Amino acid sequence: MDVLVILIPISLLLGMLGLIGFFWTMKNRQYEDPEGDAVRILRTDYDDHPAP
Amino acid sequence: MSVSEYPGVAACAACVATPGAVSRAAKAAIEGGRELHLSLPTIHCAACIQTVERGLLARDDIEDARVNLTRKRATVRVPATTSDAQVVAAIAALGYEATPLDSATLSAGESDKAARDLAMRLGVAGFSMMNVMLLSVAVWSGAADATRDLFHWLSALIAFPTVIFSARPFFGSAWRALRVARLNMDVPISLAILLALGMSLFETIHHGGHAYFDAALSLTFFLLAGRYLDQKMRSVARSAATELAALEVPTALRIGESGPETVLLKQISVGDILLVQPGARVPVDGEVISGTSEIDRAFLTGESDPVLVQNGAAVRAGEVNLTGALQIRADAVGENTLLHALADLVSVAEQAKSKYNSLADKAAQIYAPVVHLLSLAAFAYWVWATGGDIRHALNIAVAVLIITCPCALGLAVPAVSTVASGKLFKSGLLVKHATSLERLAEVDEVVLDKTGTLTRGTPRLVTDLAEDDLAVAASLASVSGHPRSRAIVAAATARGVQWLPLEGASEHPGMGVSAQMNCQSVRLGRSEWIGAGDDSATVLDIGGRHIALSFEDALRDGARELIDALNAQGKKVTLLSGDTPAAVGHLAADLGITDWRAGVLPHEKAEFLAQRSAAGARVLMVGDGLNDVGALATAHVSIAPASALEATRVAADMVLVSTDLSRIIDAMRIAKSARARILENFAVAAVYNIVAIPLAFFGLATPLSAAIAMSTSSIVVSVNALRTK
Numbered sequence: 090m091d092v093l094v095i096l097i098p099i100s101l102l103l104g105m106l107g108l109i110g111f112f113w114t115m116k117n118r119q120y121e122d123p124e125g126d127a128v129r130i131l132r133t134d135y136d137d138h139p140a141p
Numbered sequence: 142m143s144v145s146e147y148p149g150v151a152a153c154a155a156c157v158a159t160p161g162a163v164s165r166a167a168k169a170a171i172e173g174g175r176e177l178h179l180s181l182p183t184i185h186c187a188a189c190i191q192t193v194e195r196g197l198l199a200r201d202d203i204e205d206a207r208v209n210l211t212r213k214r215a216t217v218r219v220p221a222t223t224s225d226a227q228v229v230a231a232i233a234a235l236g237y238e239a240t241p242l243d244s245a246t247l248s249a250g251e252s253d254k255a256a257r258d259l260a261m262r263l264g265v266a267g268f269s270m271m272n273v274m275l276l277s278v279a280v281w282s283g284a285a286d287a288t289r290d291l292f293h294w295l296s297a298l299i300a301f302p303t304v305i306f307s308a309r310p311f312f313g314s315a316w317r318a319l320r321v322a323r324l325n326m327d328v329p330i331s332l333a334i335l336l337a338l339g340m341s342l343f344e345t346i347h348h349g350g351h352a353y354f355d356a357a358l359s360l361t362f363f364l365l366a367g368r369y370l371d372q373k374m375r376s377v378a379r380s381a382a383t384e385l386a387a388l389e390v391p392t393a394l395r396i397g398e399s400g401p402e403t404v405l406l407k408q409i410s411v412g413d414i415l416l417v418q419p420g421a422r423v424p425v426d427g428e429v430i431s432g433t434s435e436i437d438r439a440f441l442t443g444e445s446d447p448v449l450v451q452n453g454a455a456v457r458a459g460e461v462n463l464t465g466a467l468q469i470r471a472d473a474v475g476e477n478t479l480l481h482a483l484a485d486l487v488s489v490a491e492q493a494k495s496k497y498n499s500l501a502d503k504a505a506q507i508y509a510p511v512v513h514l515l516s517l518a519a520f521a522y523w524v525w526a527t528g529g530d531i532r533h534a535l536n537i538a539v540a541v542l543i544i545t546c547p548c549a550l551g552l553a554v555p556a557v558s559t560v561a562s563g564k565l566f567k568s569g570l571l572v573k574h575a576t577s578l579e580r581l582a583e584v585d586e587v588v589l590d591k592t593g594t595l596t597r598g599t600p601r602l603v604t605d606l607a608e609d610d611l612a613v614a615a616s617l618a619s620v621s622g623h624p625r626s627r628a629i630v631a632a633a634t635a636r637g638v639q640w641l642p643l644e645g646a647s648e649h650p651g652m653g654v655s656a657q658m659n660c661q662s663v664r665l666g667r668s669e670w671i672g673a674g675d676d677s678a679t680v681l682d683i684g685g686r687h688i689a690l691s692f693e694d695a696l697r698d699g700a701r702e703l704i705d706a707l708n709a710q711g712k713k714v715t716l717l718s719g720d721t722p723a724a725v726g727h728l729a730a731d732l733g734i735t736d737w738r739a740g741v742l743p744h745e746k747a748e749f750l751a752q753r754s755a756a757g758a759r760v761l762m763v764g765d766g767l768n769d770v771g772a773l774a775t776a777h778v779s780i781a782p783a784s785a786l787e788a789t790r791v792a793a794d795m796v797l798v799s800t801d802l803s804r805i806i807d808a809m810r811i812a813k814s815a816r817a818r819i820l821e822n823f824a825v826a827a828v829y830n831i832v833a834i835p836l837a838f839f840g841l842a843t844p845l846s847a848a849i850a851m852s853t854s855s856i857v858v859s860v861n862a863l864r865t866k
């Protein structure tokens with residue numbers, strides 16, 4: 090059970106990373122145009138004017 | 142760098158000598174660019190995005206373009222030199238229709254910070270719930286002693302900050318209710334979350350076996366999901382409604398010392414002289430001081446025939462000027478206009494409407510006290526049964542509170558409303574009020590307005606003219622922008638007649654059009670001007686031969702289907718119009734409406750609606766005019782077409798964006814279905830409580846069973862919501 094001392098902090102850290110990532114996407118307004126993003130990703134050309 | 146390229150800069154000789162200054166000036170011009178928002182109603186696919194963005198970026202007069210497919214909008218950054226019309230034309234050339242939106246109106250309404258805030262709280266709650274649930278699985282699978290305590294402490298570490306952050310909306314709402322000594326759904330929710338946390342912490346400290354950290358978090362998560370859906374649904378409707386408002390830029394042409402200038406409505410003061418161009422709306426109440434024209438009062442009174450106005454005539458905000466330019470002097474602005482008086486009428490009726498008790502409110506009123514009493518009873522019973530073991534009794538009381546907590550109830554209504562409003566949005570209706578779907582489902586009577594609602598408000602030529610006469614009439618009519626002229630031109634185009642050469646065609650504002658043809662004088666206009674009578678009919682005069690032309694208001698798409706379907710459903714249909722008895726009676730007979738009233742004044746419309754509701758009828762009012770505003774606000778539920786003025790749309794509960802009236806039938810069906818789903822969801826929640834409460838009451842509930850029961854009931858109600866058709 091000693092392994093918990095290492096594993097639990099690691100898992101919490103990874104979880105925090107995910108949460109920070111989520112905060113970042115919210116702050117970056119990445120949920121403004123879900124429909125547009127869904128079709129944009131399938132475009133064959135390079136989108137050289139990404140959302141500001 | 143030639144002088145002709147920068148005429149403004151070249152005016153200063155020193156500037157030409159310093160090219161740096163010129164390039165700085167050019168750069169400043171670009172930085173001085175502006176952002177333009179456009180509505181693109183027809184875009185729908187990846188290719189559309191690509192065409193519009195590429196096409197716009199390829200142009201020199203546009204700096205940047207970004208399409209938002211979800212909102213069907215484009216944000217375009219242009220230099221200050223590019224006009225709105227240029228951008229619209231550029232998009233039109235690419236094959237899409239575009240309408241500029243008023244940025245000020247958009248940004249005022251678009252602060253959907255609340256939705257983002259809720260999403261953030263929901264995300265945090267979901268993340269913590271997953272982690273605590275995983276830790277709990279270890280406890281449920283038999284972790285004991287030190288390991289269990291460790292996992293409980295870890296859960297507490299995650300749960301406390303999460304609840305403080307994520308559950309704040311519930312605490313705030315519960316506190317506001319308690320402060321005025323009321324109970325709402327958030328009171329048992331907050332109490333359950335706080336008690337569960339407190340109890341679990343106490344148990345953890347004393348090495349107990351049952352901790353409800355996961356329950357407290359899943360409660361927060363599921364209920365926030367309900368809140369989020371609710372918020373999302375309303376923000377979609379609000380954003381679409383703001384878009385409608387942003388289409389009407391509130392400006393007027395004021396005649397200043399240096400000619401007409403465009404000013405914002407709120408800058409106009411009493412006594413200002415305003416210019417109203419043909420085709421434009423009268424911006425404020427006022428008096429005509431020069432010019433002659435005909436105005437369309439349909440919005441205000443429901444009359445479909447245009448009215449002649451001359452010097453000294455009073456005009457009201459919202460009327461449309463048809464033929465000649467008018468100069469008016471503003472008599473009343475802001476709070477003194479008729480429009481504002483109508484808005485007051487609306488706010489009075491709105492207060493009455495906010496007293497409507499939604500299904501969710503009714504459920505909460507029964508639910509909240511019952512939960513508290515049960516929990517208290519469990520506590521009292523177990524204190525007595527165990528002979529004073531308060532810790533055990535409190536444990537069971539918390540279990541009862543958690544198990545009965547309205548997870549399913551909190552989701553039942555928002556999930557159904559979200560699905561239903563999504564469906565309505567697709568079929569062209571915006572739901573503005575949260576409870577209007579429920580109210581629409583209860584409708585048993587329908588009251589309709591005529592002009593602009595059942596009819597399009599644009600005339601259609603019904604007289605069957607000989608081909609030669611029609612050719613004369615159409616050639617004359619093509620000079621004017623009057624709705625009746627356009628109707629004649631449309632009729633002629635449909636028949637494919639040849640245009641005739643006219644000489645000296647000129648429009649006499651408010652009267653008609655005259656010209657010379659083959660040395661013969663031809664005229665088209667009001668009969669008193671032609672000299673054929675003194676009514677407002679339209680007469681064609683070919684060298685002294687008079688032909689009277691009659692028009693009728695064209696029906697809106699789907700009007701017939703709507704009336705037929707309502708009659709088939711046995712709903713009473715009434716037509717209330719401010720128009721003349723002849724026009725109303727003709728239309729009513731045509732559509733099969735037996736109950737109609739003509740010449741109804743605005744306050745009479747509202748009184749009629751009030752009478753019906755006093756008689757116990759639940760009336761749906763459909764209307765577009767300012768004369769309908771009172772009635773729309775008084776009705777049980779109301780719908781206004783998108784073509785209505787903003788004041789009318791504000792008063793209505795729903796806005797019909799589609800031009801097809803028969804969508805109202807779909808809306809009523811969807812509303813009925815939604816109501817059925819909500820009731821089913823309540824039934825599911827009730828059955829779940831009937832099973833779960835006795836188990837919790839007698840101390841058989843464990844954190845594991847609470848977690849399973851809570852998730853299952855939430856999923857069942859969400860899936861049931863998807864059945865709304």
